[in-house]
Amino acid sequence: MLTMKFKSYIQTEQKPLKGLMLAEWAQLIYLLFTLVIVMITTTKLPNPEAMIWNRVRLLFVMAAMWLVYRLVPCRLTRALRIFVELGLLAWWYPDTYSINRIFPNLDHVVAAWDEQLFGFQPALVFAARFPSHIISELMDMGYVMYYPIIVLVVLYYFANRYEEFERCSFIILAGFFIYYVVFDLMPVAGPTFYYKAVGISKIAHGVFPAIGDYFNTHTDCLPAPGYTNGIFYNLVEAAKASGERPTAAFPSSHVGISTICMLLALRTRDKKLWLPLLPIYLLLCMATVYIQAHYLIDAIAGFVSGVLLYAALLCMSRKITNFAPQKERRR
Numbered sequence: 001m002l003t004m005k006f007k008s009y010i011q012t013e014q015k016p017l018k019g020l021m022l023a024e025w026a027q028l029i030y031l032l033f034t035l036v037i038v039m040i041t042t043t044k045l046p047n048p049e050a051m052i053w054n055r056v057r058l059l060f061v062m063a064a065m066w067l068v069y070r071l072v073p074c075r076l077t078r079a080l081r082i083f084v085e086l087g088l089l090a091w092w093y094p095d096t097y098s099i100n101r102i103f104p105n106l107d108h109v110v111a112a113w114d115e116q117l118f119g120f121q122p123a124l125v126f127a128a129r130f131p132s133h134i135i136s137e138l139m140d141m142g143y144v145m146y147y148p149i150i151v152l153v154v155l156y157y158f159a160n161r162y163e164e165f166e167r168c169s170f171i172i173l174a175g176f177f178i179y180y181v182v183f184d185l186m187p188v189a190g191p192t193f194y195y196k197a198v199g200i201s202k203i204a205h206g207v208f209p210a211i212g213d214y215f216n217t218h219t220d221c222l223p224a225p226g227y228t229n230g231i232f233y234n235l236v237e238a239a240k241a242s243g244e245r246p247t248a249a250f251p252s253s254h255v256g257i258s259t260i261c262m263l264l265a266l267r268t269r270d271k272k273l274w275l276p277l278l279p280i281y282l283l284l285c286m287a288t289v290y291i292q293a294h295y296l297i298d299a300i301a302g303f304v305s306g307v308l309l310y311a312a313l314l315c316m317s318r319k320i321t322n323f324a325p326q327k328e329r330r331r
Helices: 002-010 022-040 048-071 075-100 107-118 122-129 133-144 146-160 162-185 191-198 200-204 231-243 253-268 271-290 296-320 326-330
Strands: none
Touching: 002 075, 022 048, 022 075, 022 162, 048 075, 075 146, 075 162, 075 231, 107 122, 107 191, 107 296, 122 191, 122 200, 122 271, 133 146, 133 231, 133 271, 146 162, 146 253, 146 271, 162 253, 162 296, 191 200, 253 271, 253 296, 271 296
16 A cells, blocks of 8 residues: 555656646745845845845745656655745745844834733743743753644645645745744844843843844844753754744744644544644643743734634635645535
8 A cells, every 4th residue: 555655656647737836936925025125125234145146046946846846747746846845944034034133123012012911021930930840841842843743744735635735835835934024024033032132130120121223233042941951952952053043033933833734734634643733732832932932922923823824825725726625626
């Protein structure tokens, strides 16, 4: 059976796709959107020429993946196009910092929202109230599982619900790029950066000064609270050291995208998929505040926006594709 399934992955498609996949259109639109911003704000950016050429290179990557598929049109090369898109997200994320740093930082506004809503800073006290090594490692494990959750859901659709594979990948990738548009225009760095910039003493006393363009020249952040000798703790710290930037805090795309993935998993009605993911998803949502990556209002906004984006993108994909399940077609 496994051999037959693999053969279906490499079998030549009778009617190969001639144009771009929906997920590729999402990336192309975002690429053009940010290119316009870069060209308009050239004098304010530190290295606009490199940003422009990087986008040209991405166009070549997209063209190369399209050509590979056209030469060998099968499910496997179609999936390769999607997984290259997912891999490129690691480049797009820090790019939001390159753009939004030209605008005044807004952490003082979002931190004040947390204070007004809850009467304190949840990101400051969460880990302090629950310092257990076990809780710390569970939270860090949940946070580390962010990208594995995305890959697992996309792989499940590819292997088990191929007729909806393109729809699933479009919803996830388009969701990412919509969040990135917000991050480009709304510079919020998150507690780990803002608390470090203004000092824990001021935060503890409810003082949230505006810091303007501070993060143009400072990218230091606090070490995550918790069990510093933990395996998952050190994985989180290693990820922060390698690619974290003072950007992309409000709303939390970690919560938003994982919510979208969880809804896609629930849509399959396969308990073997969504049931193991559910506790990891809950830990991930809590971990965003526990490790001080996000304010609590970020996580709440991430959940609400994730649900709304899932519904909107699902509806959009139904209108512009023919990848609906058989039951929906009969209706």
